[in-house]
Amino acid sequence: MMRRNPGFWFALPLIAAMLLFFAAPLVIVVWFSLMPPRSFDLTTDFGLQNYQSAFADGYGPPLMWSLIGATLTTAITAALAWPTAKILHRHAGRWASIVTALIALPIFISESVRLFGLSVFLMPGGGILAGTLKALFDVQIGTILNTRFAALLGMVYIHFPFMLFPMLLGVGMIPADRIEAAQDLGAGRWAILREVELPLAAPGLLVGGLLTFVLCLGANAEAAILGGRAVTVITAAIEQRFNYAQDWPMGAALTVLVILVTAALVFPAVRRIDLNRIIRR
Amino acid sequence: MNSDRILHRMASRNPLRQPMQHSLSRRTFMQALAAGTAAASLPLAAQAQTRPLSLLTWDAYADPRLLALWKEQTGGDIRYEIHISDPSSVNRLRAGETSVWDFVNLNNPWARGELWPAGLIRELPRDRFEPLYAQMKPKFVAPYPWAMSEDGNHLLGIVQRYETFDFVVNSDVISPQLAKDEGWDLFNNPDFTGRYGILAYEDWNVMDICMGAGVHPFKVKTDEEVAKFEETAKRWIQNAKLITTDFVQLNLAILNGEIDLYFTGGTYTTAAARLEGVSNLYAITPNSGPADGKGGINWIEINSAVANPDPLDAAFDFLEFITTPDAAEIVARGNGNFQPVAQMANPELMARFSTEELAAIQWDEFDERVSNAVEFDIVPDYDRLYDIYSAAMRARG
Numbered sequence: 193m194m195r196r197n198p199g200f201w202f203a204l205p206l207i208a209a210m211l212l213f214f215a216a217p218l219v220i221v222v223w224f225s226l227m228p229p230r231s232f233d234l235t236t237d238f239g240l241q242n243y244q245s246a247f248a249d250g251y252g253p254p255l256m257w258s259l260i261g262a263t264l265t266t267a268i269t270a271a272l273a274w275p276t277a278k279i280l281h282r283h284a285g286r287w288a289s290i291v292t293a294l295i296a297l298p299i300f301i302s303e304s305v306r307l308f309g310l311s312v313f314l315m316p317g318g319g320i321l322a323g324t325l326k327a328l329f330d331v332q333i334g335t336i337l338n339t340r341f342a343a344l345l346g347m348v349y350i351h352f353p354f355m356l357f358p359m360l361l362g363v364g365m366i367p368a369d370r371i372e373a374a375q376d377l378g379a380g381r382w383a384i385l386r387e388v389e390l391p392l393a394a395p396g397l398l399v400g401g402l403l404t405f406v407l408c409l410g411a412n413a414e415a416a417i418l419g420g421r422a423v424t425v426i427t428a429a430i431e432q433r434f435n436y437a438q439d440w441p442m443g444a445a446l447t448v449l450v451i452l453v454t455a456a457l458v459f460p461a462v463r464r465i466d467l468n469r470i471i472r473r
Numbered sequence: 474m475n476s477d478r479i480l481h482r483m484a485s486r487n488p489l490r491q492p493m494q495h496s497l498s499r500r501t502f503m504q505a506l507a508a509g510t511a512a513a514s515l516p517l518a519a520q521a522q523t524r525p526l527s528l529l530t531w532d533a534y535a536d537p538r539l540l541a542l543w544k545e546q547t548g549g550d551i552r553y554e555i556h557i558s559d560p561s562s563v564n565r566l567r568a569g570e571t572s573v574w575d576f577v578n579l580n581n582p583w584a585r586g587e588l589w590p591a592g593l594i595r596e597l598p599r600d601r602f603e604p605l606y607a608q609m610k611p612k613f614v615a616p617y618p619w620a621m622s623e624d625g626n627h628l629l630g631i632v633q634r635y636e637t638f639d640f641v642v643n644s645d646v647i648s649p650q651l652a653k654d655e656g657w658d659l660f661n662n663p664d665f666t667g668r669y670g671i672l673a674y675e676d677w678n679v680m681d682i683c684m685g686a687g688v689h690p691f692k693v694k695t696d697e698e699v700a701k702f703e704e705t706a707k708r709w710i711q712n713a714k715l716i717t718t719d720f721v722q723l724n725l726a727i728l729n730g731e732i733d734l735y736f737t738g739g740t741y742t743t744a745a746a747r748l749e750g751v752s753n754l755y756a757i758t759p760n761s762g763p764a765d766g767k768g769g770i771n772w773i774e775i776n777s778a779v780a781n782p783d784p785l786d787a788a789f790d791f792l793e794f795i796t797t798p799d800a801a802e803i804v805a806r807g808n809g810n811f812q813p814v815a816q817m818a819n820p821e822l823m824a825r826f827s828t829e830e831l832a833a834i835q836w837d838e839f840d841e842r843v844s845n846a847v848e849f850d851i852v853p854d855y856d857r858l859y860d861i862y863s864a865a866m867r868a869r870g
Contacts, residue, residue: 230856232567249860250868253867253870257870311722315725315729316729316731317728317729317730317731318725318728318729319729337715338715338731340870416718417717417719417722420714420715420716420717421673421715421716421866421869421870422869422870423869423870424866424867424869424870429863429867432675432863432866433863434561434564435560435561435675436558436560436675436676436859436863437856437859437860437863438560438564439856440564
């Protein structure tokens, strides 16, 4: 038996671990989502009331804000990361590694500490920016804190490295001679970007985009720390159900819906990524 | 005012640091797990001694001085994790973490209303613990109902920190006397639209909005009262300048002139800043309100022993230990905050606090504030009201 199909037997411990630690919690979440509201036991009393409430009780706007926030952040970080990646790639080996390290280092610091730092920076009156401008130039400024824009700024700030590093890989996949060839054949800058660079760097762009998008969909701290809850994102709404509402089944139903929405958006993109191609490089 | 000290405090008191606490405690938990596995072959009695006393607690009880004093007196180790909120810790115990924790302290309604009926905490021996109530402020005379089971037969915990928790004003802008007289109507006043913040301790917010709507928070509501609550909740949440779970952000917003007042707040949110000289942060308890004529809400922390299937004697010892003057003093000053404790009835403890410290907790009016407050209780229509509140939050944006 073992000889005929050794791969299966060697994979068995991993399969068991995945079932136990990955599939089982998901099954429990789905099961809870089918339980009566505000109950704490897993029974066979299945029902769909939580899903009905999810559509009827105004959870659309939080989901919409999460999706809008994730889409905008992905677009903005991509627009910022592309030129950054190009510059870093061109100057690789010189100061580029220092810049890369400086961008990477903050990842090792807790997200809420970084956001809190940004909050102190943006604070009016005695904040770092407002206080400095007042002291040095006698300029009085307000603040963008506690607005949706501040929450978005925080999302871009936190998630930029997650876009940049896959993008660096992507940019690295563009052979310089292809660009030279395109130039020799008379292609302009835009044509080279559109016809040569973007298609060749697409895997990196897609990986960065997916990573940023999925992380942003689950982001909560930016709206809480910088946004002053000017928006309620879906993860905050889910947390409320589990926490103060003591309503695990409703929280579970919302979680399942977010997983489904994420899967519907992400799987088509994942299918287009050729990981082998990235690794072969 | 020493603003860099306040910034430093702000950074060190950010309640959103809890994810770090989690990862830390998860690591500690894994270590404990490994140690537990290694100890599995030891006899039962020996195993019990290898486990550190585990506290699921508020930060005052995680003060390193308290842990050091305990170690010095008993030789025992303590590990802890800090609550995110009352209900989230109840969730954790419900989800099976009774086998992880030995000690839990939550606000007064939870012990007799949820923890005891769900079998999550242990009964305390009355002969050992009731005498401790004789050393507390007179309002806590035994049997103190919040520390007892509903049937009055079981002692469920020991009282320590307490206060009334209502709202905070900038006394340079709003005179405390005016704020006490106006009470919750200040937040109904159109002049303060966009000039106040909300500390998102959400169960407290629900009770405060009841007060603002002229509804007794702890009595069953009519449909008309629920409609009043809904109108007030939507208006208050919509008109708030900022909503956060971090009270230091709200204090800073007052200092920076962004807001003039916020709810929910009290000594717990102002004492540390007041002690550093920011005396215009002023905790207000309304002189009157819709709760049997009162407008304040008084919380009392009940310290209990978790119903751990492998119970430690040290859990009871710790409950007794925290009421001793040395430990109670540390708890009152726990982790840089300053909070009244029931044991301040003891002159030996009282003598240890300076005039400045007592001014920081507005001690001269503390008893008056407590007497103008009803005690924190279960809100009978909480689920319905909370759903209205959280829908108003979602509708904010």
